[in-house]
Amino acid sequence: MGILEVKNVNKSFGGLKALQNVNLDIEEGKIHAIIGPNGAGKSTLLNCFVGKLVPDTGTVMFDGDSLLGIKPYEINQMGVSRVFQTPEIFSELSVWENTLIPCFAKRDGAFTLNALGNVADNKDVAERAEQMLVDVDLIDKRDMLASSMSRGDKRRLEMAMCLSQNPKLLLLDEPTAGMARADTESTIELLKTIQEKLKITMAIIEHDMGVVFSLAQKISVLAQGTVIVEDLPENIKGHPKVKEAYLGEAQV
Amino acid sequence: MKSISNADMRTLMFVAIITILAPFIMNPFPTESALAQFNAGYPDLMQRFIIFGILAIGFNILFGLTGYLSFGHAAFLGVGSYAAVWMFKLLGYGILPGLVLSVIVAGIFSLLIGFISLRRSGIYFSILTLAFAQMSFALAYSVLTPLTNGETGLQVYADDPQFLQSATAPNVPHLFGMKMNDTFSLNMGPWDFQFNFGYYICAIFMLIAFYLSIRIFRSPFGMMLRAVKTNQTRLNYTGINTRPYTLAAFVISGMYAGLAGGLMASMDPLAGAERMQWTASGEIVLMTILGGTGTLLGPVMGAGFIKYFENIFSKINETVLHGWFAWMPDGLENAIVWVLHLFTGKGWHLTLGILFMAIVIFLPGGLMEGSNRIANWWKRRKGGDNASDATATPAE
């Protein structure tokens, strides 16, 4: 029994079949990578997990509940957080406020009209936010404007925002895309630490095979909208079907 | 566990002192002097400063925090006025029932409009609110004549029931018997200072409104609203349902507008449809951006600025201009007067339009940003060598 179960999911846009009979099982506490050539349907699949897209047919179950037709904010409240390819943060707010918001959302739910209380009076939230910033090593930048940070810092901030909610499942959409080598490495380290410390289930979409093989405990290969192989990393390397799917794109 | 920080307290105190002393501050020129026309210390105008201040403070809660640009706020102002006048007609001239009802009715009305308009954001939202404002105007002007008395405007007649109006109560809007139009004149040499009861009632409401807006700005709710402005996608994926937040902000700012409308009717017990026209909504927007969108003090300053110059500019007609430039050669005098008269007197709206464009183009942060810039420049000039220090610690 996985924490996220995807069964027979189909999704087409007009005549284009983006996903065909996708089955996927993400086990609790594992890092599960979803790889595949460009246009394989990875992002479409991810969008079906978070409520941005609704599959035409099939089911997506999270922790025993169906995710179909549930709005993104409700899915997040159920315990799914998402890291985007380009960091989605509140760029006009300070780093500190960026971290506070998810903590408030975790504590107060999707909507609370707390219009007369002072932000600074919420000590529990502040403690949590501070801890998160310490964890991702951004505590000395807490008063900076989020938009003025480097891309790597923005990614770390986004990660902290997601983790502060203590999610059951963390979805990462190419977390190292466009990063310098050093940043990539520190991100891998960060993810590993999180995994070891917090035992959060993660699903990663990734292009960089180095990242995939240094992190993933299980890998699904998506090609032309279907899962062609799902196996342990060591079995994926050199798998003939995978080679075929990637032929002409990159050597595995 | 303070509910308001020291800096905010200072801002509040600053506004409070200015408001209380306004009858002096606004009246710097002796009554008989030529400059007396630049005085603003008479009750009618000072009441307008305050009432439009409330309006702008409320508008800023929506536009300043969430970035949702509403072109329909004048509608709530109008609804508030109608509600208050109806209370005068039905119950009597005590202002409290009118004010309460105007806030409630404006709240319900903005809930309705907000519920539909907030299904969309950005440009769409602005257009929708604009359409609603125009519809409200048409409703008030012709469709709902039984409720609004059409183009004549709603007013209190002698045969209105006024159930709670006692025989001894004044026949004008009052609070516990104290008349809104009661004015106490203080003659000090050549100066004549006027203290109006209605003005101080408005001022109390404005200070409460301002205090509440500070609280909202510093609250978790306010932070969420600012997050809405920055990145709605992230909010959705952070477990926040943005719609109730924006709707709450819309209703709150609608209630502020309703209060302003109620006060307006309390100062002068009539309500007309023209108060709801979308040009009026545009004026509210201008006050807010002129002062500084999203700042606490800006909208109040913007409202005062616009209402002051509207009053001054409208008074300057061609005769006045000719008087000013009479010392010039005739040809030059006529030329200058011809150019200036386009912008003054009835041409005030042209000045308003140009001001509107100029602010958006050159000073998007409004007067607050402008004064900050000047302050920084001054600091640097005075500080000389300390210039680097001044830039290293940006002003809050």
Add this chain to the structure above:
Amino acid sequence: MIYKGFDGTMDAILLQILNGLDKGSAYALIALGLTLIFGTLGVVNFAHGALFMVGAFCAVTLQKVLTLSKISIDPTKTDFLGNPLKVKTPYVVEWFGEGTGNAIIDWNVPLAILVAIPIMLLVGYIMERGLIKHFYKRPHADQILVTFGLAIVIQELVKANYGANPIPTPAPDQFVGSYNVGALIGLDASYPYWRLIYFFFSISIIGAVFAFLRFTTFGMVVRAGMVDRETVGLLGINIDRRFTIMFGIAAAVAGLAGVMYTPINSPNYHMGMDFLVLSFVVVVVGGMGSLPGAVLAGFLLGILESFASMNEVKGFFEAIYLPSIDQIIIYLVAIIVLLTRPRGLMGKAGVMED
């Protein structure tokens, strides 16, 4: 007798449809321009109504220029005070002779089209290059505010120059009077000639714009740019210049709509604002970014408004204490459409969705 009553109803219905056409045409033309600008430049032009008004005042100005008169004294006649009578002779009459001169004055409105096209293209060009261009990267709120400010400025300048009262600008004499359109299909509904002309004029402008977008390379690029501006830009096509031209065309369309509208309603300085708000509603109902939607919704709402002003309909609503329902019918319909079809009648997914 029953048949006769039915016949009368049909007449009335036809008449209302016809009455709705001219306002609908104006809505459609303004909404078309708004959509073009929004689709290509991503800017909502709050000054578009002002462009409609500027067009109308091109006709007014031309009328003033054509009727500029030389004042001469006719010694043979005296006015009622016994002074020699002053005779005003328009210069045009003096130059071209009695017949031609008066004909030119009479045909002022159609002639104004020729004047308005270059003026409006120029106005559009200056507006886009001088102002709007600098606002592409600014937030939508700023774009709305600056065009709103511009609309006020244009409106007030016109007011300062031409006064606040409507200025009658009649159609050529030939087109005064009505034509029994109903007779064509066996009914009875006479309709003023000029409104008929306005309708066909609008149809041809709309047709021309659509043909231009459909069949020329220029139009193809613009349409591609409406879908995906960045990609088209990457192809090495100077999309900016084309968009400037598009803005000019949209301005010209609004201006022409204004010129031709002058005989229907005497122009005043706030006609632009009045039409703008309703045109926005039209755009929203039609579906943001959809050109056919804008045209369709324009005519639909125009006709609907005219039906709502029928005495029978008005009477019905008056009975339930809602007099002058025609004043708000468009808004009511817009609300219903938005609640049931949030994207508008023909709106595409992805346009202003966020």
